[in-house]
Amino acid sequence: MNLIDRIVQFQSDIARIRRDIHAHPELKFEEMRTAEIVANKLTEWGYAVDRGLGKTGVVGTLRVGSGTKSVGLRADMDALPLQEHNRFAHRSQNDGRMHACGHDGHTAMLLAAAQYLAESRHFDGTLHVIFQPAEEGGGGARVMIEDGLFEKFPCDAVFGMHNWPGSAVGTFGVTVGPMMASSNEFEITVTGRGAHAAMPHNGVDPIMTAVAIAQNLQALITRNKKPIDTAVLSITQIHAGDAYNIIPNEAVLRGTVRTFTTEVLDLIEEGMKRIVDGTAMTFGAEATMRFVRNYPPTINHEKETDFAAGVMRDVVGEANTLTDIEPTMGAEDFAFMLEARPGCYVFIGNGDGAHRETGHGIGPCMLHNPSYDFNDELIPIGATYWVRLAEKFLAKA
Numbered sequence: 001m002n003l004i005d006r007i008v009q010f011q012s013d014i015a016r017i018r019r020d021i022h023a024h025p026e027l028k029f030e031e032m033r034t035a036e037i038v039a040n041k042l043t044e045w046g047y048a049v050d051r052g053l054g055k056t057g058v059v060g061t062l063r064v065g066s067g068t069k070s071v072g073l074r075a076d077m078d079a080l081p082l083q084e085h086n087r088f089a090h091r092s093q094n095d096g097r098m099h100a101c102g103h104d105g106h107t108a109m110l111l112a113a114a115q116y117l118a119e120s121r122h123f124d125g126t127l128h129v130i131f132q133p134a135e136e137g138g139g140g141a142r143v144m145i146e147d148g149l150f151e152k153f154p155c156d157a158v159f160g161m162h163n164w165p166g167s168a169v170g171t172f173g174v175t176v177g178p179m180m181a182s183s184n185e186f187e188i189t190v191t192g193r194g195a196h197a198a199m200p201h202n203g204v205d206p207i208m209t210a211v212a213i214a215q216n217l218q219a220l221i222t223r224n225k226k227p228i229d230t231a232v233l234s235i236t237q238i239h240a241g242d243a244y245n246i247i248p249n250e251a252v253l254r255g256t257v258r259t260f261t262t263e264v265l266d267l268i269e270e271g272m273k274r275i276v277d278g279t280a281m282t283f284g285a286e287a288t289m290r291f292v293r294n295y296p297p298t299i300n301h302e303k304e305t306d307f308a309a310g311v312m313r314d315v316v317g318e319a320n321t322l323t324d325i326e327p328t329m330g331a332e333d334f335a336f337m338l339e340a341r342p343g344c345y346v347f348i349g350n351g352d353g354a355h356r357e358t359g360h361g362i363g364p365c366m367l368h369n370p371s372y373d374f375n376d377e378l379i380p381i382g383a384t385y386w387v388r389l390a391e392k393f394l395a396k397a
């Protein structure tokens with residue numbers, strides 16, 4: 001690996017900051033302490049610092065030379081509502097809150113890069129380091145954009161990164177096009193007419209209607225979208241009734257839809273309305289549907305992905321640069337930034353879990369698991385990638 005020596009030198013200082021953030025996790029839009037640490041460090045290193053964009057977001061700007069190009073590097077800062085199971089010294093001090101997705105590490109890697117770039121200044125143009133709140137379900141990236149992120153801090157391109165447990169340390173993964181799925185929620189309320197269970201002919205059964213809707217909806221996946229298009233429709237809740245001998249008035253279904261394109265999502269949402277209405281009518285019931293689009297699909301732009309892959313090869317070599325990885329059906333709110341600007345989102349291998357203290361289970365310890373911990377070995381790797389990417393993107397013409 002071609003790591004930057006200077007970053008390797010100060011990586012333990014950055015790891016201390018990472019562990020301090022890990023010990024003090026903050027939920028979406030409450031990242032006051034974390035934002036304070038980030039803003040103070042950036043100020044110390046000579047960045048112009050903007051605070052409060054998207055409530056708790058921080059943007060640091062560094063201009064060098066007279067180049068007109070600009071690039072945005074983004075990290076997320078928020079934690080999850082989860083009770084940590086780890087017992088090491090830097091475990092969460094905040095009950096029911098935990099950095100189980102490694103956003104503490106994402107913040108640390110970008111800080112390490114920011115420190116080095118401020119010292120070395122080997123670029124010509126404008127660097128924006130973007131620390132966003134509320135990636136976990138809060139749409140912090142969307143809120144920052146609505147607050148004027150790209151008007152105040154114009155970026156020719158924007159780049160993001162997530163640690164990936166199970167992939168070896170020293171590897172990067174990326175793919176052109178869909179990298180993560182759109183995430184959407186729905187709630188269907190079926191209204192029938194309650195009756196004595198022994199005299200169903202006096203009522204309209206919302207449970208039979210709900211079950212038929214649940215079954216019919218899968219036809220959208222198998223019959224309506226093209227077989228080569230990817231989509232998932234999962235019903236995760238059905239609620240109705242509370243007695244053995246009463247047909248209830250109402251039944252509620254809830255679930256999620258995931259797709260890699262907005263076109264397929266449009267098709268599924270439209271189809272759901274049709275099936276919900278039609279099935280309810282068949283049974284003489286009524287039904288309403290609430291459909292909420294949370295995150296769009298995370299789509300990597302071709303030119304920026306090729307560019308990012310070139311930087312990865314410089315840092316970890318050809319063999320450790322995986323450019324055709326399988327996309328995941330998880331979602332990521334960096335998607336909003338990739339809708340607004342060209343760019344690329346990559347995975348950095350977090351290893352097999354051997355970095356964690358023994359006694360916390362075996363295996364790679366996946367994201368959102370109460371025994372997860374970010375691997376501090378990644379700090380110089382991720383930071384070197386950020387630095388080389390910024391230097392190359394903002395190279396003197």
Ligand SMILES: [Zn+2]
Nearest residue numbers: 101136367368
């Ligand atoms: Zn997460």
Ligand SMILES: [Zn+2]
Nearest residue numbers: 101103135162
């Ligand atoms: Zn995450």
